[in-house]
Amino acid sequence: MPSSRPSFSPERILFVEDEADVAGPIKRGLEEEGYRVSWTTEGEEGLTEALAVSYDVLIVDWRLPGMDGRTLVERLRSEGNATPLLMLTALQDVDHRVAGLDAGADDYLTKPFSFEELLARLRALTRRADRQAESPDTQTTHLQAGALTMDTARRTVRYGPSSLDLRPKAFRMLELLLRQKGTVVTRTTIAERVWGSPYDVTANAIDVTVSSLRHALQGADITGESLSRVSIETERGVGYRLTVSPPGDPLREASSTTSDST
Numbered sequence: 001m002p003s004s005r006p007s008f009s010p011e012r013i014l015f016v017e018d019e020a021d022v023a024g025p026i027k028r029g030l031e032e033e034g035y036r037v038s039w040t041t042e043g044e045e046g047l048t049e050a051l052a053v054s055y056d057v058l059i060v061d062w063r064l065p066g067m068d069g070r071t072l073v074e075r076l077r078s079e080g081n082a083t084p085l086l087m088l089t090a091l092q093d094v095d096h097r098v099a100g101l102d103a104g105a106d107d108y109l110t111k112p113f114s115f116e117e118l119l120a121r122l123r124a125l126t127r128r129a130d131r132q133a134e135s136p137d138t139q140t141t142h143l144q145a146g147a148l149t150m151d152t153a154r155r156t157v158r159y160g161p162s163s164l165d166l167r168p169k170a171f172r173m174l175e176l177l178l179r180q181k182g183t184v185v186t187r188t189t190i191a192e193r194v195w196g197s198p199y200d201v202t203a204n205a206i207d208v209t210v211s212s213l214r215h216a217l218q219g220a221d222i223t224g225e226s227l228s229r230v231s232i233e234t235e236r237g238v239g240y241r242l243t244v245s246p247p248g249d250p251l252r253e254a255s256s257t258t259s260d261s262t
Contacts, residue, residue, distance in 0.1 A: 011056035011126060015039045016046035016072065017088070018064050022111075029115050035122075043067030044246075047075055051146065051228060051244045053182035055083055057125055062089035062100065070103045077104035079228060080144030084125040088113075143178040146228030146244040148217075150178055160227050162220035169194055170212050177232065177242035186239040210240060 013030060017023040018041040027037045038055075040046045043064040050058055062069040069087060076085070087105040089096060097108050106128075107121050141153040147160040152175060157164040166174065172194045177185055187206055188198050194209075195201040214232055222229055233241045
C-alpha cells in the first residue's frame, strides 16, 4: 500500500482539542505521517495561535472550554484568515454539521472516525488549497493580518480605519511580511525580494525601511477593542517577523515600539 505521507515539505497543522485521550494519539499519528503539529486545548488560545502563526491546516473540535469551535471559526474568518479548516465533533445531527460549515469550516468529521479518513480529508483540503494558490484567478491580492489589510492590485494599505501612505520599498516589504506572517523573513530574503539583490542594498537601508513601517503602524488610530493589532518583531541577526496580537493585548503592540536596530 503506498504511503500517505506528504511528499512535499511537511504541512504545519494547528490542532485544537481539549480531550487529551483523543488528541494525543491523533497528534502522534500525524507526526508519524510527516506533519508538524501544534496542539492547544482551549478555543481562545487556538484563535490567538491561528492568527499569529501561518498554518497549512487547522483541525478544530466543536466542543471546547470557553470559546467553542464554531465561535473560533467565525472569529477567524472575520479576521480574514482563510486557512483550510476541518471541524471535529461528536454531535451527529445534520443541523450541527450545517452550522459548522456555515460558520466557515471547509470540511466536517464526526467522531468516532478512522485515522485513514482523517488523513484523506487533510490531503483533500491541502490539494484544494494548492490548486487555489496556483490559479491566476485566485492569486492573493488581498492580504490581511489582524486589523491590517493590503490590496496589492490597488496598492492600498489600511490599518483599522486608517489609510497608510507607504513608499514603494516599504509597501513591498510589508507585502512580503504579510505573505509570510508569523514566520521570520531573513534580511537576505528582504534584500532579494524588495531591492532585487542582496548586494545592492545596505543593512541600514533595510533598518530604515522597517523603522518607517513601525512608525506608520504606531501612528494609526487603532482604538477598537475588537481589533487585532500587528507588530514587526526583530529576530536579532536573522530578520523580521510580522505578528498579530489578540484584541486588548498590549504586549505585542508594545514590542513594535522597541529599538529598530537589529
